[in-house]
Structure formats: C-alpha cells, structure tokens
Amino acid sequence: MSRRLEGKTALVTGSTSNIGRAIAxxxxxxxxxxIVSGRDGERGSAVVGRIRAxxxxxxxxxxxxxxxxxxxxxxxxxATRVLGGRIDILVNNAGIFPGSTTTDTDEKTFDRVYAVNVKAPYFLTAAIAPAMVRAGGGAVINLGSWVARLGIPVGTLYxxxxxxxxxxxRAWAAEFGPRGVRVNAIAPGVIVPPAGEGEAHPxxxxxxxxxxxxxxxxxxIAHAAVWxxxxxxxxxxxxVVDVDGGRVGAAVIAA
Incomplete structure (x- = not known):
C-alpha cells in the first residue's frame, strides 16, 4: 500500500460487513x-481485530x-472523541434494501428505508461537515447505487x-465544496454478498x-473509496463514480 491516507481519520457507517467492512x-x-460503526458489536469488534492484527x-x-x-x-x-477531536473522512455507507415492488411496500417500510438511507446520512453529514470546514477541509463519500439510474421492476423504494x-x-458539493469539503459518491453495481450469507447470488x-x-x-468499491x-x-x-462493471454505461451484444 502507498499509505495515501496516512495521518487521516475516518468514520465508515455500516462497516461491520461487506462493502463497509472492505472500505474500513x-x-x-x-x-x-x-471508526468501524454498526449495530452489531460482535461483528464490529471482529473487524477492528482484523485491522489491528x-x-x-x-x-x-x-x-x-x-x-x-x-x-x-x-x-x-x-467518533470525533475517539479519533482525537476530528473526522477527516466520512463514508455514508449504512443502508437497507427491501426488494419489494411498489404495491407490496407498506408505509412502515417506506418510512424506515428513507430514515436509514436518506435521513441518517443527511443528519450525520450535517453534524460532521461543518466541523470539517472549521478544521480546514475533509471528504464525504456517499454510497449510491446503479439502480438509481437504471430502472428495474423490483426495489423501487430502495x-x-x-x-x-x-x-x-451534488447539492452538498455545492454547499460545502467552496469551504474545503469535497463530497462525492460511489454507485456500486451488483456486489458479492458477505461469505456465508447466501448461496449463488441472484x-x-x-x-x-x-x-x-x-x-x-x-x-x-473500497479501491474507489480510497481514491x-x-x-x-x-x-x-x-x-458519482460508477463501479458497476459497466452496467449503466455500456451494453455488450453477445455473438
């Protein structure tokens, strides 16, 4: 490794498994x-242990x-306290994915998806970005998705x-960029699930x-996040950096 983030501090939400764990x-x-963050303390401690090892x-x-x-x-x-007073990098990765159709989605599910996927990163960024500005700069990386721009018949809510x-x-880039905080996103494609959490990936x-x-x-995804x-x-x-195997940008015609 080239130690491109030497001396930096980072908070990665939803980093006890899969994409978040790889980024952390x-x-x-x-x-x-x-800072590895999530709901499961046992999994979080395991990730921390592997990093320290x-x-x-x-x-x-x-x-x-x-x-x-x-x-x-x-x-x-x-997170700011544990990191010694500052967060240089925030990765808004935590999210949930209900694969239901529009007519199968109830109001409770709707509200929960928007709470976790939109409101949580919104208020976390609101809490951290101004401190980055005061510290002289920082970077915020959001996790989007290829399905935000290519319609599929399930997962409309997600x-x-x-x-x-x-x-x-884009809005945060305009708001915070002139004050030293870069805001970008990664749109992952179809990513392998954590080992042991499923068989053949649909x-x-x-x-x-x-x-x-x-x-x-x-x-x-982690390589793109480091960059x-x-x-x-x-x-x-x-x-928004597409890391999706070309899913939204190109089509291959099979011979």
Whole structure:
C-alpha cells in the first residue's frame, strides 16, 4: 500500500460487513485511523481485530442509525472523541434494501428505508461537515447505487432512496465544496454478498450483457473509496463514480 491516507481519520457507517467492512479495512491499510460503526458489536469488534492484527488503527463505535438527528449527532460526537477531536473522512455507507415492488411496500417500510438511507446520512453529514470546514477541509463519500439510474421492476423504494442520496451528493458539493469539503459518491453495481450469507447470488443474471460480465466484489468499491478520500481526487467534486462493471454505461451484444 502507498499509505495515501496516512495521518487521516475516518468514520465508515455500516462497516461491520461487506462493502463497509472492505472500505474500513482499505482505509486502515492506507494509514487512516478508522471508526468501524454498526449495530452489531460482535461483528464490529471482529473487524477492528482484523485491522489491528494487520497493523492498522481502528476502533468500534456502536450506532443504530434510525434517521433521527439525535442518533446521528451522538455517533458524530463519539467518533470525533475517539479519533482525537476530528473526522477527516466520512463514508455514508449504512443502508437497507427491501426488494419489494411498489404495491407490496407498506408505509412502515417506506418510512424506515428513507430514515436509514436518506435521513441518517443527511443528519450525520450535517453534524460532521461543518466541523470539517472549521478544521480546514475533509471528504464525504456517499454510497449510491446503479439502480438509481437504471430502472428495474423490483426495489423501487430502495432505488428512489439512492437517487436522493446521489442528488444530495451534488447539492452538498455545492454547499460545502467552496469551504474545503469535497463530497462525492460511489454507485456500486451488483456486489458479492458477505461469505456465508447466501448461496449463488441472484444478481448474476443482472450482469449478463455488461462489459464485466460478472458480479463485483467489495474490494472494488473500497479501491474507489480510497481514491476519492485521497489527495489524488483533490479536483473531484459532486461526482458519482460508477463501479458497476459497466452496467449503466455500456451494453455488450453477445455473438
């Protein structure tokens, strides 16, 4: 590793498994002191243990991001304290995915998805970005999704919530960018689920006809996150980086 994040501090929400875990691990390998955050203390401690065993710096801060400003504020406050007074990088990764159709979605599910996927990152960013401004700068990375821009017949609620996150990315770039805080997003494609949490991934069929021709891994998203968090992306603002095997950008016609 090139230690591109040496001396930086980072908070990665939803980082006890899959994409969030890969991002937290990659950040630590690049020199950052990382806060691993999520609901499950046992899984969080395991991630922290693996990072430390590899020579990285990490701590776990529990948080059940329910969309309330109070919970987001508490996470921001505790993470800032553990990290020694500042957060240089915020990754808004935590999210939930109900794969239901529009007519199968009840109001309770609707409200919960928007609370976790939109309200929680909204209020967490509101709590942390101004402190980044006061500290001289920082980076916020949001997790969007390929289904925010390519319609599929299921997951309409999730798709719309990720569309909101990508819109917030551009708006926050305009709001905070002139004051030193870069805001960008990553739109993952179909990503392999955590080991042991499923058999053959049903998303394989969704990647047929794409340049990659296969589902991706969490590490692919982590590599993009490291780049966006680093000084190499200093001139990148308000961008959604597609890491999706070409799903939304190109179609391959099979011979």
């Amino acid at each position: 691990t990659a950040f630590a390998a690049e020199g950052a002191h990382v 590899a020579g990285g710096r990490a701590d776990f801060v529990a948080a059940d991001l329910d969309g309330s400003a109070a919970v987001s504020d508490r996470l921001a406050e505790e 798709s719309s919530s990720k569309g909101a996150v990508e819109t917030l990315t 998303g394989e069929i969704m990647m047929k006809g794409t340049p990659a021709g296969r589902i991706g891994t969490p590490d692919a 966006l968090a680093s000084d190499e992306a200093a001139f990148v603002h308000g961008t």
